[in-house]
Amino acid sequence: MGTESQRLFGTDGVRGVANSELTPELAFDLARAAGDSVEGHAVIGRDTRRSGPMLGSAVAAGFNSIGIDTVDLGILPVGAVSRLARDTGAVYGVMISASHNPAEDNGIKFFGKDGAKISQERELRIEHRYFSSEPYRRPVAGNVGIQTTMSDAITRYVDKVSQTVDYSMRGLEFVVDCANGAAFLAAPALFEKVGATVEIIGANPDGMNINLGVGATHPESLAVKARGRVGLAFDGDADRLIAVDEDGAIVNGDVIMAIFAQWQHERGKLEKNTVVATVMSNLGFIQAMERLGIDVEITPVGDRNVVETMRRTRSIVGGEQSGHILLEDRSTGDGLRTALRLMEVMAATGKELRELRTVMSELPQVLVNVRVAAKDGWDTDRAIQASIADYVRELGDRGRILVRPSGTEPLIRVMVEAPTESEATSIAEEIAGVVEVTLG
Numbered sequence: 001m002g003t004e005s006q007r008l009f010g011t012d013g014v015r016g017v018a019n020s021e022l023t024p025e026l027a028f029d030l031a032r033a034a035g036d037s038v039e040g041h042a043v044i045g046r047d048t049r050r051s052g053p054m055l056g057s058a059v060a061a062g063f064n065s066i067g068i069d070t071v072d073l074g075i076l077p078v079g080a081v082s083r084l085a086r087d088t089g090a091v092y093g094v095m096i097s098a099s100h101n102p103a104e105d106n107g108i109k110f111f112g113k114d115g116a117k118i119s120q121e122r123e124l125r126i127e128h129r130y131f132s133s134e135p136y137r138r139p140v141a142g143n144v145g146i147q148t149t150m151s152d153a154i155t156r157y158v159d160k161v162s163q164t165v166d167y168s169m170r171g172l173e174f175v176v177d178c179a180n181g182a183a184f185l186a187a188p189a190l191f192e193k194v195g196a197t198v199e200i201i202g203a204n205p206d207g208m209n210i211n212l213g214v215g216a217t218h219p220e221s222l223a224v225k226a227r228g229r230v231g232l233a234f235d236g237d238a239d240r241l242i243a244v245d246e247d248g249a250i251v252n253g254d255v256i257m258a259i260f261a262q263w264q265h266e267r268g269k270l271e272k273n274t275v276v277a278t279v280m281s282n283l284g285f286i287q288a289m290e291r292l293g294i295d296v297e298i299t300p301v302g303d304r305n306v307v308e309t310m311r312r313t314r315s316i317v318g319g320e321q322s323g324h325i326l327l328e329d330r331s332t333g334d335g336l337r338t339a340l341r342l343m344e345v346m347a348a349t350g351k352e353l354r355e356l357r358t359v360m361s362e363l364p365q366v367l368v369n370v371r372v373a374a375k376d377g378w379d380t381d382r383a384i385q386a387s388i389a390d391y392v393r394e395l396g397d398r399g400r401i402l403v404r405p406s407g408t409e410p411l412i413r414v415m416v417e418a419p420t421e422s423e424a425t426s427i428a429e430e431i432a433g434v435v436e437v438t439l440g
Contacts, residue, residue, distance in 0.1 A: 009123040011302045011407025013109035018051030024058035031062025033130035040091035045073035045081040047097040047182035050207030064145030073153040077238035079334025080157035086115035097237035103208040115331035117304045158190045167347040169196035175226045179215025180205040183238035216242040223248035232339045239333035240323030245353040253323040254285040258360040276309045276318030288360035364421035368414045368432040372439040375405040387434040
């Protein structure tokens, strides 16, 4: 992370192995670069990783050193950081988290005054300042920034989110998996406030067990625990929600979006009659929306792209298959708020999740990740492109193929949808083999 040509920001902030790639020095200088041309205060939250306090302190010190006050929000979901940045008029909300990554990784995400992730243009300006040799301003005495703590951050967030619920949750039973992450305190408080009966699991963080066999990346574990109840699983920073229905079947972001879209459409409240999805959304989702007469706007992967398109189209439902769901405030993914909305649909319709999920049928989808030495060149390599083209012709309109680089890891992702899982697997492995030979 030491040269300008390497970039700092990926698709979801700055990430790396904590204290190796993502060091306190980098965090300190990144905060200075971000705060150099602004005035005001920043709010800082984190997940449960052992490295969180170290990096959070470095970010706070960097802001303070150029005269920006900071407010420590403690451990809480990324949706709370977004909301509290907006509610307090902060120049930045900062989340210290590597989301679904393992505990040794960490990351830094920046949100603006509107609660959404900062634009790519702003990231580029921050990077340019980070790599610049120009000295930073150095206020002294009473102009040095100070650090304070918001002791009631979770209460403020829970109160705000619970006010969006219009239906009683009493009588509904859920199992909630907090991934030993950022939701482990806020989720129990929120679901108790709305009256739902919940069993909480994945709520014993030790600094190194975040996402470890639990959470949105391991819904199969939740399905075992739920035993006939609906399960709700968050990831490390709780911006994702993956559910399991009463039969233990996984309900991913596409299905959740389809449920929301149908519910709002039937009530005549689906603004602009449009939903926003990404290129990774299952073809079954798009087909379901066509049957319902709902338009679908397709964006590149990344919830920031979803937000921008939702704001342009004035849509109130958007998101990603991975469980990042965006709603009416069009700010950022908030798994706890998404969970509340899913509970609300169940309460309002009186339907079980296994019935609601039938709004769409998923085509078998296979994703193969190919670790590569360098991601550049995959889209111009003749062998890779010829392999993709051959299988696109073979599938025709029976499925689709998507090949793209990961925004956060040295991977090329090969996704194939086909009428059968065996056909999808065969095609994905063939293309992945060509990618590995060429770039691996």
